[in-house]
Amino acid sequence: MVHNHMISELDYSCLSLPQIFDEVEKRRQISMAMIYPFMQSLREAPFPAPGNTVKIKSFIPDKGTEIISLTRPLDSWLEHVDFRTLFRCLTDEEVLLVFAAAVMERRIVFIAEELSTLSQVIHAVAALLYPFTWQHTFISIVPEILIDVVMAPTPYLLGVQKRLLEQVTDQSDLLVVDLSEDKEDTFLVRSGDEKSILPPKLQDEILQALRNRKEKATVEELNRVVSEAFLPFFVKTVGHFASYVTRKGSGQPGVFQSKAFYKAIESKTTRHFVKKFLQTQMFDLFIQEMEQQPASLQQGIFHKKIVEYQEKKKREKAKKK
Structure with a gap:
């Protein structure tokens, strides 16, 4: 039996839904074989846009077909995030290494005694991946009955209690932290x-920015320093994406020109x-959403930082002339 306090700590992909694990548990009590059709229908359901809901049909003996509604949160970046545990458990360099593996959508397992440590670190x-969203399995505390999930060949972020370490x-071919x-x-x-995943110059810039934090920073202060360290990484590497989404007319969906996009990057290491980053699911989904959205709707902190960065670059170019 999965204890309720564990269920409340679990997420699946980026639908933060303890509900999914309640559904898994409900089926497991009838038969293990029932979990798979449910997970399969979940996998086949179209991924909802932020704030939207997806409905999944699922059959349970004696109860018939149930319809389960799952909602993806709106852009709630940093709303429920506390970086203090992550930076207490790992050095800045180690955080950067984990970030690099996550950006490449690798399999990452975090090990700790405390459930709260696992949950806070994994969230x-x-x-750190903002404005991108982890698209794969995401379980902040893996209950023992689901420990076989570590065998999955697909990317995951998993939190595992230390007593299950040997499993x-x-x-x-994974990163165990x-x-x-x-x-x-x-x-x-x-x-x-x-x-060697991230460009060395940009790694140094992240580390430099992280050094700006106070010894005993509040959650808000640390969140600001961390976002100011990591968000510019994506601004500098892929922030020019909007110029490479071509549209036939205003209000029309766009088409992303990936080859021209990465060829436009001056730095060889970047x-x-x-x-490689273009091949990740998180980038793919981000670009699909951008293709569907009218350019005028593209706002938010990432967009704001891109505009600031591009204006700064223009000013620097003008100075050189």
């Missing part, structure tokens, strides 16, 4: 290339990174 890591570390205070090594399993 914080997902928030995780026999896997290769120990958050415990008494750890000898932070990375119990790693691919080894994580340090271009190399972006070429």
Whole structure:
């Protein structure tokens, strides 16, 4: 039986829905075989736009077909995020390494004794990806009955209690991050290339920006420093996307010109990174949403930062002339 306090800590993908796990548990009590059709219908359902709802039909013996409504939250960036635990458990360099693996949509497992540590860290890591959204399995506390999820070949962010560690570390090709205070090594399993994923200059800029925080920063102060460290990374690497969404007329859906987009990047290391990032599901979904949205609707903090950055670049160019 999954304890209720665990269920409330669970997310699936970015539909923050304990409800999904209630549904899984309901089916598990009847038969394990019933979980799979439910998860399959969930997987096949179209991913809702922010704020929208998707309805899933599901059959339960003796009860007939149920319709389950799942809603994706609106852009609630940083609303429920507390970065303090992440930066208490890991050094800035280690956070950067985890961020790099997450950006490449790899399989990442976090290990800790405390449920709250797992939950806070995993939500914080997902928030670092803003304006992109983790599109794959996301379980902040994996109950023992679901521990086999670590065998899945697809990307995931998982939180696993330390007592279940042995069931995780026999896997290769993943990043296992120990958050415990008494750890000898932070990375119990790693691919080894994580340090070379992000362009070196941009890595340095993130680390430099993180050093601006106070020793005992409040949640809000730390959130601001962290967002000012990580958001510019995406502004500088892919912030020019809007110029490469071509539209036949105003109000028409656009088409993203990916080749021209990454060829426009001057820095070779950035271009190399972006070429890989273009293949992620998070970028793909982001661009699909941008293609569907009229350009006039593209607002929000990411858009604002892009405009600021582009204006700054124009001013710098003008000075050079």
